[in-house]
Amino acid sequence: MPTILIVDDEQHIRLLIEQTLEELEDDGVEILTADNGAEALEIIKEARPELVFLDVMMPKMNGFDVCNTVKNDLGMKSIYIILLTAKGQEFDKEKGRECGSDLYITKPFSPKELRNKAKEILGLQ
């Protein structure tokens, strides 16, 4: 059963993404959430999700660091990590590449497109 992890310190954003991806649960997708980087890392280690929506700006541990730990330190290269960024229009691609992320989506995003992207990645279309 594919698992998606949503990491964001903003409760409303987690809720928005959860609701956006809700219909995927019909296809048997499990949706997990975390409100900080450290927790996200714990969940990733345990649940090994297929797809992670990872907010960049978070307290305790930011998205880049989490992504870096997962992809490079833990070697979990198969996990598809999408960075969610509000850092202005030009996303720091260099940092994104260094930490090993696969895609980035800037806030605000269109829920429909986000859902379509998730489906595409999980091969549910």
Added chain:
Amino acid sequence: MFKSRLFIKFFSAIMLLILMFTILYYMLSVPYIKGKVYEIEKTNAKTVMDNVYELIKSSDNGLEAYKDATLQARKEELKNILLIVEQYINSVNREVKEGVISKKAAREKILTQVRNFKFRNNDYIFIIDYNGRMLSNPTYDPKLQGIDQSRLVDVDGKHLLPDMLEIASKKGEGYYSYKWRRVGTATPIDKLSYIKKIPEWDWVMGTGVYIDDIENVVNLREKSIIEDLRRILKKVKLAKTGYIYIFDTNYFNLIHPNKTLENVSAKNFLNPVTRKPLLPEIANVADKPEGFKYKWDKPNDPGHFIYDKISWVRFYKPLGWYICSSVYVDELERSSIILRNRILVVAFTGLLVLIPIGYGLSRKLIGPLRELYITALKVKDGDLTAKSRLKSNDEIGILSDTFNGMIERLRFNIDTLDSKVKERTDELQKAYDELKKLEEMKSSFLSSVSHELRTPLTSVLGFAEIIKESFENIVVPAVNPDNKKVKRAISRISENTGIIISEGERLTSLINDVLDITKMEAGKMVWKCEPINVKDLLKHAARATSSLFRKRDSVMLIIDMEENLPDTLGDYDRIIQVMINLISNAVKFTQEGPITLTAGRQADFLVLSVIDTGIGIPLGQRDEVFEKFKQLGNTLTDKPRGTGLGLPICREIVEHHGGRIWVESSPGEGSTFSFTLPIIKMQIAVNTAKPAPDGNESTGVGKVG
């Protein structure tokens, strides 16, 4: 030192001055001295000749005096002799008186005695009676004794005896001159006789002397004088080889330094130029100050009569002598030539001596200047520790000290200025740092504000979309469409959520634009430099704006580009942003009609234009559209349909690339927005990744890496 232009100038000036003085000295002195020396030599020659003349004159006068004295002595002698004879006669007379002898015997005794009386050179005493009968004359034939000689005449026909008797009878005694033949000679010569009356006997006695006796003595004397003159004149030199010679009225050379010309007649000497006898010509200028000029040869060049000679002549009449000086003209000038040469040597030597002195002087004067200017150069090059080492108590020393003082002062001023500048710079730096801090604060403030705005905006937009989706997909199909109120509510909810979404999107782009322009203006934007292909660019822009056209059937996009446009370099994403912005504006303001994208080339620039057929822009507002928050129309009455930052951002981007953006428009017909990009040849292969072709800018989804 010789490289110093000042030194060369100064040294040359000194040399020139010396040369000028030398020339001036030469020109002022030499001709004058030459003339003077010539004059002196000439005067000298004349003076020598005058002296010779005077010498001759005095010698001659001496001779005359000697002659007179001799004559006088003879006269005295004659007188004395007659006195002796008279005393003898008186003694015989006494004997007669005393009766010792008879008068007749006495007469015979006296006459015999007197007849035998001889003195000197057979000179004798004669006695005549008052009647002119010769009573005693040893030179006479004895036959003549006692015969009347009153008819006796001399060679001039003078009656001698009557004349003598007359003197004796008148004065008692006296002298008488006449011509008479010496005993044994034929030529009559001057004779002087002294006669005295002997009254006791009625006689007149006389004795005489031949003047040539005196003249012989005088002639001897004269000869010795001539010898003396010769000796003296031989030593006389006029100029170098000039001499004095003497000839007489017969053109007989009496004295001449040349032995072969002495004691010979020079009558036949010819003037080599006129071919006439020379001496008469010379004699002709006697006692004339200008002298006589003629050509003659030289002892060392005999036979060549080409040398100028000058003769001054004086005529000494008593002797009939022409005293001539004979001088070579060039010799008269010789002294002046020697003098001139000496002056030249002195001048030249002076020049030689003055060159090192001038050099030394120039060096002494220029050297310190050189030291000063080297120091000045050092100071000019920024070495304020440079110091002139000159020390002297003259003006140069003062200049050097003053100069050093100036440098000192300059250094002090610069030090003061430096510290002041540092102070001010520090203050400025502080202010700048503060400003930078403020700027950074502003930037980070905007960044965090934008972040903080985005997060709620994300929720608003996201939930609105989900609501709309759920509402349209789930709620609407489930309610009864027959109820009018429900139907109206459904359509209102649908419309209102649409408004929320579109306004949310507008807010998003406003935030993005504010962030962009802030970054650009603060210089914080990171610009990329990557290859830009115009064809790709236009296609990309068309694709990115395709959704805008999808909603508007009446508006279509046309691409019209020149073939073979070159690639250039720039920030591809930003240029795309410009294109999208211009196309969006064109769509916004065009009701219906085509929107054309053109691309061409003008010189070294690519020109890209977006041409619409919309409402156009009034003339006065064309420049304003590129200013921040300036939108077409009155913002109070017309609702702005954009952020008001699109075109200012476009201008920032284009100008950053070195291009220009402008608008051409005619209201009601449409506008053309154009911008240029400089064509930059790709020298270094730039391999910066472009966003994935499928990346959707409007939704902000992009591949990483």
